[in-house]
Amino acid sequence: MFIRIVKMSFHEEHIQKFLENFDVMKDKIRGAEGNRFLELYQDKNNPCVFFTYSFWETEDDLENYRQSELFYDVWTFTKKLFNEKPEAWSVDKLVSLE
Template sequence: MFVRIVKMSFHSEHIPKFLENFELMKEKIRNVPGNRLLELYQDKNNPELFFTYSYWETEIDLENYRNSELFYDVWQFTKQLFNAKPEAWSANKLVSLV
């Protein structure tokens, strides 16, 4: 399992649009084969800054999602709202304490 972390920064006037679209799409994204968790965070000091964390069984599962119509629709909408270039990382999950 690995974690995909995406950092996104939005123009403040576009944040409600982003959140509304995320609300509509989150269950679809979460139910993509291989996705085990989807979380959205907003920075406490900079409300324009958001992070998504998604857990994936395999890199192939993430790539299948990234090549899907669902991803295309989500990304085409979301990227219009950015005020900076997004950043993304893939990390191997080593330890998790609950």
């Protein structure tokens, strides 16, 4: 399993549109094959910046999602709202303390 972190920055006037669409799509994204966890964060100092944090079983699962109609629908809508190019990282968890 690995973690995918995506940083997105939106025009302020588009934040509500993004949040409304995410609310509609979040369960579908979470239900994608191999997705085990999904969270959305908003930066405390810059309310235009958001992060998604998701766990995926395999890289193939993430790639299959990225090639799916669901991803196409989500990304086609979302990318029109950006004010900067998004950034993404795939990382392995090394340590977790609770």
